[in-house]
Amino acid sequence: MKLEQEILKKIFLILIFMCHIQQVWAEERRSCVAAALILPLLGGRNDTPIIPVKVNGRDVAMYVSPAFFGGLYLRESQDFTLRPGRIRGRITENAGHTVPAEISFLDSLEIGGAKVDSPQFIRMPGVVTQTIDGKPLVGVIGDSILSNFQVLIDMPHARLALLKISRDDSCTDVEKKLLGDKVYSLPMRGDRWKIPVKIDGIEKLFSLDPDTGVTVVPLGWTIIPELNQNAVAKGERVMIRYTSSLGDGVMGRKVIVHDMHVSDDELPETSVIVQDGTGDAVIGTPFFENHQVLIDYERKIVFFSDSRNLMKSSGNNLHFAQIFSGLSEVKE
Structure with a gap:
């Protein structure tokens, strides 16, 4: 936002x-x-x-x-x-x-x-x-x-x-003391603190937003094989509804990405929403659910470790933007 x-x-x-x-x-x-x-x-x-x-x-x-x-x-x-x-x-x-x-x-x-x-x-x-x-x-x-x-x-x-x-x-190794021995790191780029993510080996920039309930990518990333026009057309049609908007909301397609890496951490079988008209790609809540994330603004670095084996109690899909002016639901 x-x-x-x-x-x-x-x-x-x-x-x-x-x-x-x-x-x-x-x-x-x-x-x-x-x-x-x-x-x-x-x-x-x-x-x-x-x-x-x-x-x-x-x-x-x-x-x-x-x-x-x-x-x-x-x-x-x-x-x-x-x-x-x-x-x-x-x-x-x-x-x-x-x-x-x-x-x-x-x-x-x-x-x-x-x-x-x-x-x-x-x-x-x-x-x-x-x-x-x-x-x-x-x-x-x-x-x-x-x-x-x-x-x-x-x-x-x-x-x-x-x-x-x-x-x-x-x-120098304080990040390991906070996050564990296996720590990944990424640079933050630009004034919007974006991080590089690779899909099918092609690097793109994503915003970090735990308030977005899904991972979102723009429609125009057709250079990526798993997100080309034919692949996206086969995805399930979904509607991302904004409470501030008129009409039915923003249409998109749900695609399962098999080759996605954040640093050297592999995110297999990642569900992404290819959204028509979106501005930024967003790493959303699902990533934060399964990782400890340390954001170092001074050095412009994001450190994180995989915690997918730690189960936390289910929530209630509470999000600021979803409640008020952002993604309120994904209908399939």
Whole structure:
């Protein structure tokens, strides 16, 4: 999800907070972590990562996704109100749909005990209807906050960590200490933090978005044998419905890709949606369900390890974009 230019020029959000090291890793691991904020993930396998936070003193829950640019996105519930914004614009989704938005300020935001006074946020229209653990799901925390840290999204172990990792010579293998011995890595490219992925040996760039419930590729990747015109035509017709759009939604085809690699990690029998009119290719929730992912914004590297043998309880398909203005369901 991205902001239109008139909003982007006006957004300036800096989040600075540090906290004490928690007793999560062993002593030798903690010596390489200068600060850590560890939070539980409230959802299940097929949910976007969800964390508990306090907004304006109220206990709520928020999604977390590095694909949301501009910081914080929130909307109201029946008993949770937000200050109206004076700056107005529109937000463009992956498939080209746009929805109105406003820029405003919160009185306070508290994440794991760390307080931020008067943070700027993007106020979305609509009313929250879903809750988790009795907390309304009011919005999403995006990259303008996350990029101040090394971010560990660990859905298999139901945790999210915001880290400050030391770069001393003794900490060169800290990723292995956090993720295990077999760690893969990839560069992040461009200002949208995309990673290279190979399908049939052909490299393409994908956005990392745990809020997208499926893996999505654009229709025009016909140079890839498994995604050429004939292969896609044989795929099941699906409809990706956007709650903000009129009509039936965006049509696509579901294709099973047999040769897909993220770094040297093979993703066999991967279901992808070839979507007509989509802008970016997206690595979605299914990848995060089965991997521990460490995003190092400072060095522009993504580290991850395979955790497919770890089963986490099923979720309820909770997604910020799906609930409000994005992928709400895939009909077959």
